[in-house]
Every structure is written in C-alpha cells, then in structure tokens.
Amino acid sequence: MSKSKKKLFFYSKSVAFIIWIMAIADLVCDYYFWATQKEQMLYGIIENIDPTLLDKSIELSSISVILLMLLTHIPVLISSISLFFVGYFFFEASKGEIWTQRNIKTLFIGGILAVITPIVNGMLGSLTSLALSISLPPGERIFVFYLGFSLNAMREIIYGIMILSLALIMKEAKKISDENQQYI
Incomplete structure (x- = not known):
C-alpha cells in the first residue's frame, strides 16, 4: 500500500469514527437527559412554549409527556442519521471508493x-x-406556530448545503471523468 493510500485510509477512517461518535453521543445524551432530568426538560419545553403556564401548576398527562419526549427526540434522530451517512461516506472513502x-x-x-x-x-x-x-x-389550550430559524438552525442548513454541494460537485466530476475515460 502506498504512502498516500495509507494516509487516505487513516484520515478517512478517523473522520468516519469521529462523526459516528458524534452521532451516537447526540442520541445518548438526549436519552440521558430525558432519563435523568425529565422534569427540567419538561420545564424548559413549557417555558419555551408559554412561560405563563409555569405559574399555573398544570399536571401533564402521560400521553403529553410521551409525545413531548418523542417530538423533541425526532430532530436529534434525523441529525444523527445525517451524521451516520456522512460518516459512512468517509468510511467508504477509506477503502478507496470516493468517486x-x-x-x-x-x-x-x-x-x-x-x-x-x-x-x-x-x-x-x-x-x-x-x-x-x-x-x-x-x-386554556394553546397552539404556537413556529416560523423562522435560529442561528443554530441556519448553521445546520449551511452545513447541509455544503454537504449537498460537495456531493453535486463530485457527481459532475465523476461524469466528466467517465466521459474522458470513454475517449481514451
């Protein structure tokens, strides 16, 4: 194995494992916070939706608690799956399968x-x-319609656009490479 291939193997595998560790850590931390600090998590959700509800001592039904847990976990799950795919890209790159x-x-x-x-x-x-x-x-029931993005959301969108751009550039570069190989 050449020195360049060894470097590619090492760098790609390292990046893949780091990304996968980040994805797993996000999922585990989210679960851990819900398992150990459920009251604080619920308090934060209620405060974010309508802080005046904290003054009223409302008793959350178990269906509400389960739904709140699931609804707040879905974005973490999607983000972790995204990281898994990006990590898989680097894992495959470590085998030399970049293009x-x-x-x-x-x-x-x-x-x-x-x-x-x-x-x-x-x-x-x-x-x-x-x-x-x-x-x-x-x-007293409420409905809050969320519209708009935070800075964190904008950062995630930009991160996703950069990954999409890289994928599209690679797709076009592969087309060009395939066309050039047909002429040779």
Whole structure:
C-alpha cells in the first residue's frame, strides 16, 4: 500500500469514527437527559412554549409527556442519521471508493437530512404545543406556530448545503471523468 493510500485510509477512517461518535453521543445524551432530568426538560419545553403556564401548576398527562419526549427526540434522530451517512461516506472513502455513485448518493442523503433537520424541528415545535395542550383544560389550550430559524438552525442548513454541494460537485466530476475515460 502506498504512502498516500495509507494516509487516505487513516484520515478517512478517523473522520468516519469521529462523526459516528458524534452521532451516537447526540442520541445518548438526549436519552440521558430525558432519563435523568425529565422534569427540567419538561420545564424548559413549557417555558419555551408559554412561560405563563409555569405559574399555573398544570399536571401533564402521560400521553403529553410521551409525545413531548418523542417530538423533541425526532430532530436529534434525523441529525444523527445525517451524521451516520456522512460518516459512512468517509468510511467508504477509506477503502478507496470516493468517486462511486453509491458513495456520492450517501453524501447527498446526509446533506438532505442535514438541511431538513431544522425545518422539521420548527414544524415539531408547533406540534409540541399541541402535545402540551392535551393536558390543559378546555379554554386554556394553546397552539404556537413556529416560523423562522435560529442561528443554530441556519448553521445546520449551511452545513447541509455544503454537504449537498460537495456531493453535486463530485457527481459532475465523476461524469466528466467517465466521459474522458470513454475517449481514451
């Protein structure tokens, strides 16, 4: 194995494992916080939706709690799956399969998931208010429509666009390379 291939192998595998560790850490931390600090997590969600509800001692039904847990976990799951795909791209690159159609598609899927994560997060924010409303008495139920992005969401979208751009550039470069090989 040449020195360049060894470097490619080492760098690509290292990046893949780091990305996969990040994806697993996100999932584990989210689960850990819900398992150990459920009250604080629920407090934060209620405060984010309507801080005045904290003054009223509302009793959340178990269906509300389960829905709130699921709705806040979905964006973390999508983001982690995105990281898994990007990590898989680098894992395949460590085998020397950088310019394969499958590897380019893997990177493209990771980019799409990274772009939609903050969008899904916003939509789920609206559903979170409905899940909370299940536990509120009639007449006090709320619906909060989320529109707009935070700086964190913009960063995730830009990250996803960069990954998508890289995948599209690789796709076009592969087409050019394939065309050039036909002439030779």
